[in-house]
Amino acid sequence: MSNRKFSKGIKFLLCLPVIALIATALGYIVMYLWNWILPEVTHAGQLNFWQALGLLVLCRLLFGNFNKGGGNRFREKAWGMRSKWQNMNDEERAKFKEEYKRRCGGWGNRNKEAI
Template sequence: MRSRKFSKGKKFIFFLPVVALIAAALGYVVMYLWNCILPEVTHAGRINFWQALGLLVLCRILFGNFNKGNGGPGNHFREKAWGLRSKWDSMNEEERAKFKEEYKRRCGGWGHRNKE
C-alpha cells in the first residue's frame, strides 16, 4: 500500500485556495444577509462584498477569533471546567459531600442572598 502523506508544500497549496474560498463565501453570505435584512429594518445602507469582508474582520477583532477551542477567549473557561472535573474525580465521598454543601451555601439561591 502506498502512503498518502502530503508534504508541507502540498498542504499549503491546497490550504490557500480553501481559505480564500471560505472567506469569499462568508463575505457573500454577510453581504446577502445585510442587504436583505438591514436596509428594510433599520434603514441602513446596502454594502458591497469588500465592506462585508471588512465587517467579518471587525467582528473577529472585537469578539474574538472563529476557532473551535484552540485557544481564544472561551478556552479559559473550558480549562477551568476541566480542572474542576479532574478535581472532582480525585475527591472521596466525604470531600464531595463537603464540596456540595459549600456550593449550596454559596450558590444555592440564585438571585437571593443566603443570610448567615
C-alpha cells in the same frame, strides 16, 4: 525537524483554498443579510462583497479575536480541572486547597488585621 516544517507547509498550502472558500462564503452571507434586512429597516446603504468582507473582519477584531477554538478554551480547561479533581485522593485535594489558599486566599477574604 525540516521534515516537520515541510509537512506543516504542505498542510498550510492545502488549507489555503478552504480558508478562501470559507471567507468568500461568509462575505456573501454578510452581504446578502445586510442588503436584505438593513436597507429596508434602517435605510442603510447596500454593501458590495468587499465592504461585507471588511465589515466581517472589523466585527471579528472588535468583538472576538482570531484565536483558534474561540471561547471554548476556558470550558475545556474547566472540564480538565474537574476530571483532575475527581481523580485526586483526599490527601491530594487537601494539598491542592492549601496551595490555592496560599496563592489566591487574599481575593475577597482579606483579614481585618492585615488591612
